[in-house]
Amino acid sequence: MKNCTLPDGTPVHLDNGQHILIGAYTNTLKLMHQVGVPVEKVLLSLPMTLRFPDGLGLQFNNWPTPLDALAGIFTARGWSVRDKRALLQAAIGWQVQGFTCPPGLTVTKLCSGLTPKVTAELIEPLCVSALNTPAESASAQVFLRVLRDALFGVQGGSRLLLPKVDLSALFPDAAATWVQQHGGQLHLGHRVHSVQQCGNSWRVDDQVWDAVILATSASNSALMLMDNAQAAIESIAIEMQQWASQCQALRYEAITTVYAWAADAQLAQAMLSLHTSPQHPAQFVFDRGQLGGPMGLLAFVVSASTGERLSLQAQVLAQAQTQLGLDLQAVKTVVEKRATFACTPGLQRPAIHITSGLLACGDYVDGPYPATLEGAVRSGMAAAHALKLV
Secondary structure, eight states: OEEEEOTTSOEEEEOSSOOOEETTOHHHHHHHHHTTOOHHHHEEEEOOEEEOTTSOEEEOOSSOTTHHHHHHHHTOBTOOHHHHHHHHHHHHHHHHTTTOOOTTOBHHHHTTTSOHHHIIIIIHHHHHHHHSSOGGGSBHHHHHHHHIIIIIISTTTTOEEEESSOHHHHTHHHHHHHHHHTTOOOOTTOOOOOEEEETTEEEETTEEESOEEEOSOHHHHHHHHHHHHTTSOHHHHHHHHHHHHHHHTOOEEEEEEEEEEOTTOOOSSSEEEOOOOSSOOOOEEEEGGGTTSOTTEEEEEEEEEOSOHHHHHHHHHHHHHHHHOOOOEEEEEEEEEEEEEOOOTTOOOOOSEEETTEEEOSTTSSSSSOSSHHHHHHHHHHHHHHTTOO
8 A cells, every 4th residue: 555645735545556346256245244344335336337438338237137238238328239239149159158168269369250349348448457468368268257257147246346445444454353353363574484394284484384375476485385395305396396387487467557636537437448549558547536535536547558657657647638638647656567467368377286285375376267356265265175274
């Protein structure tokens, strides 16, 4: 979290990025309820919307799933009959095929039969926001799984859930309190240096445990295992090195968030889609004033971003002027260079099991979802189930 001051002197706390949840994140929402987070208060629930500043684009209504998606397609503003027919035919085809496809297929190839407008205004924004990977290099298999759950599977799965509090208040603070209330211990600010096998147990620095779950980033987990494999017996060392090698083979995509302000800045709704181009890189803009923050503060998100921070910031401010008619001042621009792994076709992700008694969890671990909060929660629950902790 960043502490900043707006041009009018208002202090503000900013996350490293603008987070989004959807109704299909059933495990995340269940866990939030379990640790006592007042979900209805901290999340603004909206129908799926991909509306642009001019009012054109797609927006679902409050009908049951999948009628909300079908109605949204039929009533999409600015779409021709041909656009809507092509999307409906594709959606029916995906449903008939069980939302599966060959593992080597990209999203661009999967959607090659759609019209340019549907591709530009629906497929590409959905793909880059869900997978943080451009459609031409993104996994169609993973994309279809997200579509299945969000648009045609889970009731209310398509609803946008926009945080009205910072990420710490959204879950980690309540989770830490819950763990302590249920007898767990937290050792904050302590860096783990070694994880070594000790008979049928594992030694983490100077403490011995029955089992260990690595809940760090892929790069940190891989580095730790490579360092500690040298002291392990050969069979364990090989498993640790092989798992670490899969982590090191992952490629990463960046996400840039540009926070900008003007006293009179206000959007027609809390989130809008933006038209993208090489000169206008942001895909979405969020009105933080409608999400519990100070009025006039907007957050522009550039998924799968490339380029330098100051250049991106200047391009986004120009985009705001062109598409929103707003003359904004930059407040803070955050570039997360390794925000997520690149979700490409046929990607081999590290497994939950590393070796006996040693597991891992995280949004990068093998699973049906891309690098999302839901993917991270599901992997954590799977690891806990594997050790019969829940």
